[in-house]
Amino acid sequence: MKNHVRVRYAPSPTGYPHVGNIRTALFNWLFARHHGGSFIVRIEDTDVARGVEGAVEAILDGLKWLGMDWDEGPGVGGSYGPYYQSQRLDKYRASAERLIAQGNAYYCYCSPERLEQMRAEQIRRKQPPGYDRRCRDLSQSEIAGCRLENKNPVVRFKFPTEGKTTFTDMVRGEVTFENARIDDFVLMKSDGYPTYHLASVVDDHLMEISHVLRAEEWLSSAPRHLQLYQALGFEPPRFAHLPMLLGTDRSKLSKRHGAVSITEYKEQGYLPEAMVNFLALLGWSLDDKTEIMSRQELIENFSLERVSKTAAIFNREKLEWMNGVYIRKLSPEDFIKRATPFLEEGLPEEVPLSDDYVRRIMPLIQERARTLAEIPGLTDFFFTKKLEYETELLVGKKMDRESAGRALSLSLEKLKPLEPFDENSLEALLRPLAMELGLKTGQLFGTLRVAVTGRTVAPPLFQTMAVLGKERCLGRIREAITSLNRV
RNA sequence: GCCCCCAUCGUCUAGAGGCCCAGGACACCGGCCUUUCAAGCCGGCAACAGCGAUUCGAAUUCGCUUGGGGGCGCCA
Numbered sequence: 001m002k003n004h005v006r007v008r009y010a011p012s013p014t015g016y017p018h019v020g021n022i023r024t025a026l027f028n029w030l031f032a033r034h035h036g037g038s039f040i041v042r043i044e045d046t047d048v049a050r051g052v053e054g055a056v057e058a059i060l061d062g063l064k065w066l067g068m069d070w071d072e073g074p075g076v077g078g079s080y081g082p083y084y085q086s087q088r089l090d091k092y093r094a095s096a097e098r099l100i101a102q103g104n105a106y107y108c109y110c111s112p113e114r115l116e117q118m119r120a121e122q123i124r125r126k127q128p129p130g131y132d133r134r135c136r137d138l139s140q141s142e143i144a145g146c147r148l149e150n151k152n153p154v155v156r157f158k159f160p161t162e163g164k165t166t167f168t169d170m171v172r173g174e175v176t177f178e179n180a181r182i183d184d185f186v187l188m189k190s191d192g193y194p195t196y197h198l199a200s201v202v203d204d205h206l207m208e209i210s211h212v213l214r215a216e217e218w219l220s221s222a223p224r225h226l227q228l229y230q231a232l233g234f235e236p237p238r239f240a241h242l243p244m245l246l247g248t249d250r251s252k253l254s255k256r257h258g259a260v261s262i263t264e265y266k267e268q269g270y271l272p273e274a275m276v277n278f279l280a281l282l283g284w285s286l287d288d289k290t291e292i293m294s295r296q297e298l299i300e301n302f303s304l305e306r307v308s309k310t311a312a313i314f315n316r317e318k319l320e321w322m323n324g325v326y327i328r329k330l331s332p333e334d335f336i337k338r339a340t341p342f343l344e345e346g347l348p349e350e351v352p353l354s355d356d357y358v359r360r361i362m363p364l365i366q367e368r369a370r371t372l373a374e375i376p377g378l379t380d381f382f383f384t385k386k387l388e389y390e391t392e393l394l395v396g397k398k399m400d401r402e403s404a405g406r407a408l409s410l411s412l413e414k415l416k417p418l419e420p421f422d423e424n425s426l427e428a429l430l431r432p433l434a435m436e437l438g439l440k441t442g443q444l445f446g447t448l449r450v451a452v453t454g455r456t457v458a459p460p461l462f463q464t465m466a467v468l469g470k471e472r473c474l475g476r477i478r479e480a481i482t483s484l485n486r487v
Numbered sequence: 488g489c490c491c492c493c494a495u496c497g498u499c500u501a502g503a504g505g506c507c508c509a510g511g512a513c514a515c516c517g518g519c520c521u522u523u524c525a526a527g528c529c530g531g532c533a534a535c536a537g538c539g540a541u542u543c544g545a546a547u548u549c550g551c552u553u554g555g556g557g558g559c560g561c562c563a
Contacts, residue, residue, distance in 0.1 A: 012563050047562055112561070119560085128489040129559060154561050172492070181490055181559090189561040196563045220491055220558040241492085248498085250555065281499065281512095288501035289511045308500080311556060315498050318513040328526075368525045430522090445522035457524045 005037025006210045009063075009070070010200065012044040013055035016261035017062040019314065020215065020245040020253050023279045027242055028213050029068040030280065030302040037210070041073030042203060043084045046193045062262040066272045067295060072207075080207040085199050092194035095202050095232060096155045096187050104231040105187055107153040108135040109146035130183035131156065155188035157197075157228065165223035170211070170240035170304045177223040185224055201225050205234040213240045213304075216311070217252075240304050243283040244311040253314055269342055269372030270319065274326040278319045282312045292325060324370040336362045339375050346376025347383055357382070360467045364459035382468065387454035387476060391483045396446040399439070404447050405484045407437050411448060412477045421470040426462040451480035 009025040011017070032039035041063070045051055060074060072078025082088060099105035108131075119129045136158060138146065146153070159182050166176040187198040194202070204212060219241045229236040247257030259265060265275055273295065280298050281291065284307050293301070327335065339362060343353060365378045381387060395404045414429055415421075434444040445461050452473055458464055465473050 010563095014563070044563065050562065108561090115560085123488075126488040130489095152561095156561095169492095175491070177491070183559080186561050191561075193561090195561070200563090215557095216492065217557055218563095222491095243493085244556070246556075252557080278499095283499095285500055287511090291499090291512060310493060310500095312500090313498060315513070318499065321513055324526090365525090370525095427522095434522095440522090442522050449523065455523090459524080461522060 004208075004210050005032055005035040006040060006208055007032050007037065007213060008040040008042050008204070008207065008209050010042045010044050010203075011059050012047065012050075012196075013052060013059065014047060014050040015052055015055060016263060017059045018253070018260050019262055019265070019279070020260075022062055022066070022262045023245055023282055024213065024215055024242060025063060025068060026066070026276065026279050027284070027302075027307070029070075030298055031211065031213060031304065032071075033299045034302045038071040039068070040078070040080070040207060040209070041070040041083065042207070043074060043086075044196065044199065045084055045086045046196065046199050048191060048193060058261075058263060062266075065262070065266055066276050085194070085203065088199075088203065089192065089194070091206065092188065092198055092202055093192070096194070096198065099157070099187070099231055100155065102231065103158070105155050105157050106136055106138075106184075107143070108156045108184075108186075109143075109150040109153045110134060111150065128181070131185070133184055136184060152190035154186045154190050156184040157187050157224070157231070159184050159224070159227060165226050167222060167226055167236075167239060169219070169222075170238055171243075171307045172219075172241060172309060175219070175222070177220075179223070179227075182223060197221065197224050197228065201228045201232070201234070204237055205229070205232070209237050211238045211240060213242060216241045216244050240307070243308055245282060246311050246313045248313060250311075250313065257314070258316070267373070269374065270323050271326045271330075271338070271372070274319070274323040277326070278322050282314065283308055283310075292322070320370045327369055327372070328367050330366070332363055332366070335366050339369075339372055342372045342375050343379070346373070347380060353383075357467075364463055364467065368459065381453045381455065381458070384454075387479070389450065389454040391486070393450045393456060394447050394480055394484060396443045399443055399447070401484050403437075403439070405481060407439060407444050407447050408451060408477050408481050408484070410437060411444075412474060412481070415470070415474060415477070418470070421466060421473075423462040423466045426465055430462070448477070451477050 007028045009028050011021055011025075029039050031037070041060070043056055045056075056074065063070065070076060072080060073083045077083075085092075096105060100107070110131075115131070118132055122129045135146070135153075135156070160179045163179045164176050165179055165182075166174060168174050185197060186195050188194055203209075222239055222241070226236055245253045247253045249257075253260055259268065262275075266272075276295060276298070277291075277293055280293070280302070284302065286293065286301050286306070330338065336359060340353075340358070343358065347353075361379055361382050365375065369375055369378060394408070395401055399407075411430070411433065414433060418425055418429060430444065430448070431441060434441045437444060446456065448465075449458055449461050450456060452461075452465055452468060468476075
């Protein structure tokens with residue numbers, strides 16, 4: 001398998017790019033890159049009814065955002081195209097016809113209504129639902145009769161009724177199914193489109209896919225696929241069924257668990273490299289301690305042997321932590337670059353962002369941000385003209401309005417002539433001032449912090465004041481004094 | 488109901504018979520640092536689902552039970 005690794009990510013454009021699917025894509029991508037193989041994207045748009053406008057773009061954008069480049073597929077072409085199943089209908093049709101000719105498939109004229117009734121009855125009698133094979137062995141005259149009633153039959157696969165289907169899954173080992181339990185599933189729908197089963201088998205063969213890495217929900221379909229490969233005379237790929245991603249309640253990850261579209265994570269200010277690292281660790285691990293790994297390290301170390309069998313719960317808290325780790329690792333320049341769109345988006349009013357001002361603010365919050373989206377909330381006081389806060393916040397522990405007012409007034413006087421208005425001189429001035437006022441440094445600084453930022457939690461005071469500049473600081477202190485005097 | 492898969496701290500996981508009275512990380516709780524917050528550092532809490540069997544010895548092997556998940560569509 002050294003040089004012939006060809007894997008695919010085959011999403012169907014029926015909705016947003018789900019993180020579970022993206023995780024599957026990532027494992028495929030890592031596997032391909034690790035082995036120097038090819039990563040192929042194929043769009044499985046065979047469900048005309050459920051197709052969603054813009055879904056393909058969203059999916060591809062998600063891959064691009066995370067840096068998963070594909071060697072063949074939409075936009076890049078390749079010699080196994082087309083890469084949209086809707087453009088490969090002739091191939092599926094040909095295979096279906098061959099299977100019919102070989103006696104491995106047959107037309108089924110049963111109406112959806114009948115099938116539904118049959119299923120309901122089976123369930124009522126506590127039997128496993130499944131096609132009863134009514135059309136499997138129709139005589140010529142019966143077929144003629146059916147044709148009159150139903151002009152658009154489906155094609156079903158004649159699944160073996162005895163024996164077993166066994167295969168070796170690369171993560172789960174040997175898995176065996178009893179053929180008798182599996183019914184004659186549909187290959188071609190009445191609208192002329194193939195079902196997933198037929199289309200994926202035909203395409204995986206035609207595109208010379210060597211390994212199929214997909215989520216565990218497909219495990220029970222594997223015997224169908226294996227039997228199809230056999231009937232078509234194709235050599236099957238190797239299968240690896242990856243552990244599922246679950247929500248916090250242990251059920252299949254879905255919308256009600258919060259953000260499930262990769263797009264949302266981008267919008268919420270997660271870094272793609274953090275996302276990739278985090279997703280890689282959901283069902284795979286390097287060893288007993290390594291967690292922070294670059295894309296390159298992931299590629300170098302990824303292997304199916306280390307993929308776990310157990311479903312994993314998507315743990316937002318850990319992702320947040322990891323995102324913080326990656327934010328802190330960013331160079332100041334890079335941080336500013338990535339933060340800017342969020343600042344522009346998140347700061348509503350006036351604020352023409354001055355590059356220089358932003359450049360001086362950002363270092364103050366880089367190690368405090370866990371996502372890019374929280375940056376506006378962390379820095380808005382740098383931009384707001386008028387601070388809004390409870391006057392009482394100015395009064396620190398064991399202080400009263402009077403002492404707070406006195407502290408601010410004296411600070412104001414001392415600050416007026418201060419030059420330069422930078423971190424060091426501010427500290428040199430303010431520390432002794434606390435003693436002079438008979439306050440603890442924490443009390444003075446706390447009061448000033450509120451006066452100058454409007455909040456009790458902010459970046460370090462002196463740096464913050466220096467960045468705000470003398471004019472803003474003095475103005476805000478004056479306003480604080482005024483509001484203390486009011487009442 | 489039937490079939491398949493899975494089972495270590497709340498969560499992600501390490502562990503492929505003795506190195507494990509189970510290691511790391513997130514979260515949580517203390518402490519240190521400190522002008523708040525964050526970061527950092529130190530420490531703590533916390534798990535082998537149960538029962539049998541194999542073995543000198545089992546989280547690791549086997550069986551059963553229980554629990555969880557997935558599948559059973561003219562959806563993928």
